[in-house]
Amino acid sequence: MKPVFVVNPSKCIACMACVAACAIENGVPFSAARSDPVGWPHTLGLRTWVLWIEREEASVSRVFMPFLCLHCQDTPCEKVCPTRATFKTREGVVLIDKDRCIGCKYCIVACPYGARYVIKEGSYEKALKITRLDEAERRLRESGLRTSILKPPVANRWAAAERVVDKCSLCYHRKDETGSWIPACVEVCPTKSRAFGDLENPDDPVAKLVREGKAKQLRPDLGTNGLVYYVL
């Protein structure tokens, strides 16, 4: 399988279901109180985010731009990683081995797209202290429905962890015996703004968007050749 991720910003309604799904799937410290319209994984500390872009040209318009690691095939972050913690899988997915990451943050500097960030020590406790989340957590415990809404790092080798650099893993842990998978953010997207496919499958509708040139890479001038494409 050669994965390909296509984002269509014109279909995005910024419901943030993808952000929540990603945080829950991968145990990223997340607060529903966050409301920044502008920011990057690098600045917000999330694996994926939806940016609001407001333009005033002929008329005022707003575009929602889902953003995640582009999984570059000419990978700047992999090249600079001094401990080989960042590596590419056979399929081309860029992952971080948390046991090898020393947290030098060189990869954060090297990523031209702001897709990497650090989960600092104590981030989980800090997220729980945010009033709304704390309150919801207490009520849920009292109701006996669930023990926690803030999931600790889940049993997923590529899940978020403290004291290391983190980024989107394209939910690689979901890969099944057939070698295929669907990322959590794609699964929950109600408008199909995010789509995931196989470039090696000639019948794949997502791959077709790329083959027909309807979906394009961001900043081709940087030559990073990512797996993530945008219909712009």
Next chain:
Amino acid sequence: MVNNIIFNDVWDIDIAFEMTLLAIASFSIVYASISYMGNRLREALVGGLISTILPIGALIILYSHLLKPEIAHLIFLSFQTRSWMLYGASGVSLLILLSLLFSISIKLGVNKSITKILGLLAAAIGVFVSIYPGLLLSYERGIPFWNGSALPISSLLMGLVGGSSVYMILRPFDRRISTVNGISLLALVIIYILHIYSMWKYPLGSYTIGLMLRDPIFITGMALALIGGFLGLTPITSKNKNKYISLIIAILGLASIFILRYTLLIYGAWEYPLI
């Protein structure tokens, strides 16, 4: 195309300080090696010790900057030859080792040829250590302000200024050292101006550079470098019999390389692409 500028907040003043320590150490050992060949043993020993102690300080700063310092040894074990960090860590470690051996050799009066070879090897590593921060930064294609060939050259010049400043304190009346210091400082200013000029071609380069140009910290750094550079080349210095003038010029040089390095780091900005 809509862009979003985010300034570098990963490498800040602590890394600027660390790079400045390396700059000072890098050419101090070059001067130490030259001093040894000129039979000035005390100056050679002081230079050797400076080039041993300052890189240790730099490594401590780097070590404290890591999120998981307990596994820092993986930098060497992984042998990732595509990462400048491996070359940097190896270069700094070698500089410490060779400078220490050089200093011990001088102190113990070991065979002159061996000490000379140790000094020359340490000096070669020192030159590499001076260029390395510039190489590391210039490979970042996402940050236009760093992604240029001027950075390794400016790093080399900062190393020259660092080493010259130390030796202006040790040999305040040596005209050659003050000349090297003056030329290096003025060349550094010229390189910075040329680099800044080359940035105007970027869509938003003018924005970040504009902010930097009006920053009092940057203005101070450039002014100190200019004053230090001119003073180092004037007859006042060449006929100088007052060691405090040399001391002032040395301090101007050291302060300017620290400030210019700091502004270089904090004004490194990503121009994140949108649509």
